[in-house]
Amino acid sequence: MTRTIFPYAAPDVSTLARALGRELEAQDRKLGHVQLLNLLTRAAGFRNFQHFRAQFDAADELQRQPEPEPVADLQKVARVARYFDGAGGLTRWPKKASHRVLCLWVLWSRVPAGQEMSEKPFNEWLAAHHGFGDHALLRRELCDHGLMTRTRDGRVYRRIEQKPPPEAVALIRALAPRRAA
Template sequence: MPSEPLPLAIPDLSSFARALSHALQAHLATKPEPPSHVETLNLVARALGQRNHQSLRASLRTPAASRQTAEAPAALSDNARKTLTQFDAEGRLVRWPTKYTVQRLAMWILWTRFEAKRPYTEREVNAILKEANAFGDHVTLRRELINHRLLARKADCSEYRKLPARADDEVRALLHAWRQQR
């Protein structure tokens, strides 16, 4: 199958490089070998705010005018704005939110730190969540990700998986704003 050239514009090179660097570090922390070419394409796509390489290709094939309207973020709700303030400049959750709706939205941001279709050990989940919070309670975060049905685990806690959850409009707007900040 011949390769198809894809025109690629990086709106903020600094945030792209930072996101790609974090993704590569996370990959190398779990696997000693460098990522394959497909994994690299997906890492680049995620650094650009897409789910994977296929969604990046699809978005680049869409005419620019329709892409702008399709990607225009919905106005953030008060809870979504409050959720964004719960994270520091390094993307760590600085405190456990008291309001349930803000907690729920914060879980979605933490959910993005996990790869789909990849099994995690409890130790790996703990390491990701320890890095993702500044208040030192990764256990609560792990439990809440499971309670919100964003992660699943085996009964003996030997394996965790990211669940393919369906985000509502508020969550999609929050995640879009989150990616823009990063």
């Protein structure tokens, strides 16, 4: 039989001491294990040990339940997809910041994972994936948004592995057929 450990905490130790003192003074005999548990939990503000345990079990159950997956805004994904041409290349830089971030996630998804690239090959790679001629902007934005890292001297670039937000995942999936064609 496994024993469950219940962390015990009282909001105010002074109130706890006074409550314990009153309860112990009222007793005329030595208390058993269950009576001591009830005494301690009443002093902490619970009705009895069963109430304390039920509160702990309920909080534990709530923590174990997975949070629902956030849902992607598909209208936003459709709007951002318009920034990409039929081949999946980025045609222009969006004015809206939230659209720019999603475009960066698409570029991030195409950067080879776990591979270091020096500045010149990375610039060439970026130039092949956009059509508005500003690879320096894209390179800087990828690093500023924490999607890429670069050495202090800017010579080596590497993709930072992380989970994209739901809209980015939906956009990457929506643009995948364009790249395959």
